[in-house]
Amino acid sequence: MALELNESLQKTIDGLSDQFTDKLIEVYQSTGDTFVRIEADALVEVCTYLKSVHHFVYLTDIVGTDRYTSDERFEVIYNLICLKNQTRLFLKVRCDEESPVLTTVSTVWKSANWMEREVYDMFGVRFNDHPDLRRIFLPEDFDYFPLRKEFPLLGIKGSIELPNTTPDTE
Amino acid sequence: MGLESALGEGYLTTKVDSVVNWARANAAWPMPMGLACCAIEMMAFAGPKYDAARFGSEVMRFSPRQSDVMIVAGWCTYKMSHAIRRIWDQMPDPKWCIAMGACASTGGMHRCYGVVQGVDNFLPVDVYISGCPPRPDAVLHALMKIQDKIKTEHSVMLDT
Numbered sequence: 001m002a003l004e005l006n007e008s009l010q011k012t013i014d015g016l017s018d019q020f021t022d023k024l025i026e027v028y029q030s031t032g033d034t035f036v037r038i039e040a041d042a043l044v045e046v047c048t049y050l051k052s053v054h055h056f057v058y059l060t061d062i063v064g065t066d067r068y069t070s071d072e073r074f075e076v077i078y079n080l081i082c083l084k085n086q087t088r089l090f091l092k093v094r095c096d097e098e099s100p101v102l103t104t105v106s107t108v109w110k111s112a113n114w115m116e117r118e119v120y121d122m123f124g125v126r127f128n129d130h131p132d133l134r135r136i137f138l139p140e141d142f143d144y145f146p147l148r149k150e151f152p153l154l155g156i157k158g159s160i161e162l163p164n165t166t167p168d169t170e
Numbered sequence: 171m172g173l174e175s176a177l178g179e180g181y182l183t184t185k186v187d188s189v190v191n192w193a194r195a196n197a198a199w200p201m202p203m204g205l206a207c208c209a210i211e212m213m214a215f216a217g218p219k220y221d222a223a224r225f226g227s228e229v230m231r232f233s234p235r236q237s238d239v240m241i242v243a244g245w246c247t248y249k250m251s252h253a254i255r256r257i258w259d260q261m262p263d264p265k266w267c268i269a270m271g272a273c274a275s276t277g278g279m280h281r282c283y284g285v286v287q288g289v290d291n292f293l294p295v296d297v298y299i300s301g302c303p304p305r306p307d308a309v310l311h312a313l314m315k316i317q318d319k320i321k322t323e324h325s326v327m328l329d330t
Binding site for chain 2: 137138146151152153154155156160161162163164165
């Protein structure tokens with residue numbers, strides 16, 4: 001299917017395919033948005049390139065996905081906005097179940113710091129060179145990653161503590 | 171006073187239990203534990219239109235040490251449960267608890283790992299209110315149920 005791109009997005013896609021010919025896996029459109037999937041090892045270069053050359057200065061969100069496949073199980077999606085041209089671009093990278101490791105983009109956008117912590121908290125995807133990769137919502141001693149498909153809906157009994165109902169009365 | 175003119179000359183006999191229970195039942199001060207949208211209905215319950223003052227419960231006490239009834243209004247996470255239990259433990263006896271709405275009673279639509287599936291997992295709940303959120307009338311009804319419960323309790327013990 002031919003892509004319907006406006007001028008600035010066309011320029012971005014052309015620039016990406018020129019600069020990162022062998023790192024670009026696919027470009028497609030769905031429900032009016034444009035998605036670009038790239039090799040995980042080129043993530044930081046592509047992000048730096050998009051920010052400095054194509055003005056994608058605003059990282060709206062980072063989302064994780066558990067595709068539940070045997071290879072490249074996890075997908076991390078970066079939602080980018082160019083404030084200058086009012087365009088939105090989704091950047092996707094995938095990583096394996098055995099070593100779900102990506103490189104942080106908090107060196108490019110500071111807002112990535114907490115978003116990557118959230119992806120780590122929910123899916124267990126680790127980000128190399130992250131300044132402070134801790135759990136952000138769940139307790140530090142929690143042993144599971146709740147948005148992975150194998151995690152039961154109601155959680156694992158006893159994994160998060162309930163308050164003591166018989167407080168000591170002296 | 172009106173009582174003397176109604177009774178005329180003479181005296182009245184009753185039980186200490188009844189007097190204490192009558193006093194307690196009509197001065198059940200709520201501890202509002204508003205956690206979500208149910209809290210809005212709880213505010214309406216205290217406001218002039220539904221007028222909890224008719225039942226002696228108009229004084230929302232934000233200090234646990236001055237309150238008798240805790241109204242848990244909304245969904246409770248595991249993280250919040252510790253704070254709620256701590257406030258509950260600070261309330262002086264005798265005390266009662268209302269689980270207001272589907273979420274506080276059973277977890278409601280929040281069927282997930284982070285939300286406690288009913289506050290009765292860590293609180294002794296006396297009255298459950300159905301609804302999402304319940305109308306203020308339902309909260310009044312729950313309060314009347316609490317009053318009924320107080321009136322049938324043995325409040326005075328002979329210390330031998």
